[in-house]
Amino acid sequence: METTGNCRCNAVTVRVSADIQTGELQPRRCDCDYCRSKPSGLISHPSMQVSVGVPLSALKAEKNGDRLATFFRCKTCDDLIAVGGEIDGEWRGAVNADLLACRAEFGDDVAISPKTLSPSEKQARWKMLWGRITDLSDALTLQLVNQVLPYFGRQPALDITRYGIARPDNVVA
Ligand SMILES: [Zn+2]
Numbered sequence: 001m002e003t004t005g006n007c008r009c010n011a012v013t014v015r016v017s018a019d020i021q022t023g024e025l026q027p028r029r030c031d032c033d034y035c036r037s038k039p040s041g042l043i044s045h046p047s048m049q050v051s052v053g054v055p056l057s058a059l060k061a062e063k064n065g066d067r068l069a070t071f072f073r074c075k076t077c078d079d080l081i082a083v084g085g086e087i088d089g090e091w092r093g094a095v096n097a098d099l100l101a102c103r104a105e106f107g108d109d110v111a112i113s114p115k116t117l118s119p120s121e122k123q124a125r126w127k128m129l130w131g132r133i134t135d136l137s138d139a140l141t142l143q144l145v146n147q148v149l150p151y152f153g154r155q156p157a158l159d160i161t162r163y164g165i166a167r168p169d170n171v172v173a
Contacts, residue, residue: 001016001017001018001020001021001022001025001102002016002017003015003016003017003022003100003101003102004016004100004101005095005096005099005100005101006099007074007076007077007079007081007099008074008077008079009074009076009077009079011054011074011075011076011077012052012053012054012059012074012079012081013052013053013054014050014051014052014053014081014082014095014099014100015050015051015053016048016049016050016051016095016100017048017049018045018047018048018049018131019045019047020045020047020048022102022105022106023105023106023107024107025043025045025097025106025107026043026106026107026108026109026110027041027042027043027097027098027106027107027109027110028041028042028043028094028109028110028111028112029041029042029109029110029111029112030042030112030113030114031111031112031113031115032064032065032114032115033065034062034064034065034071035064038078038080040080040096040097040098041096041097041098041106041109042083042094042095042096042097043094043095043097043106044093044094044095044129044130044131045129045131046128046129046130046131047131048095048130048131048132049131049132049134050082050093050095050131050132050133050134051134051135051139052072052081052082052133052134052135052136053136054135054136055135055136055137056072056091056133056135056137057137058075059072059073059074059075059081060072060073060074060075060078061073065115066119066122068085068119068122068123069083069084069085069093069126070083070084070085071083072084079096079099080096081095081096081099082094082095082096082133084130084133085123085126085130087123087126087127087130090132091132091133091134091135092126092127092130092131092132092133093130093131093133094129094130094131095131095133
């Protein structure tokens with residue numbers, strides 16, 4: 001799958017890709033008090049790459065009951081963008097399926113009840129389920145690295161196209 005999406009007010013865009021068909025992904029609806037007050041269907045897959053079009057630091061970051069996961073919301077319209085956490089030094093997480101252009105193609109929603117799991121069970125589950133989240137600041141860093149590498153006689157080694165940012169003209173691929 002490869003798709004894009006945006007929050008209601010268009011301030012935040014996302015680009016999502018994964019090695020799985022959309023029909024095989026089932027949006028998960030969590031039954032915790034926090035999620036029930038602002039319902040969203042979440043999807044993730046270990047191969048999923050979620051690129052957020054703004055720096056994560058520009059989003060509202062909220063924690064739920066046990067404060068293990070961070071919920072990133074648009075500061076303007078409050079739509080949930082993604083849920084995630086840092087695992088082994090990188091941002092992993094799930095994206096809000098309701099924002100995505102291919103929303104109608106996903107499988108049936110499933111109810112989940114992570115509140116029945118212990119913190120360590122939750123983290124083990126997330127490690128298996130969550131994709132990778134990158135944001136605009138990661139993309140800009142890569143863009144800079146790729147611009148600087150040729151000056152040291154090195155070819156740009158990092159793929160920035162997956163971040164949805166055009167390769168700068170002065171970089172020779
Ligand atoms: Zn918004």
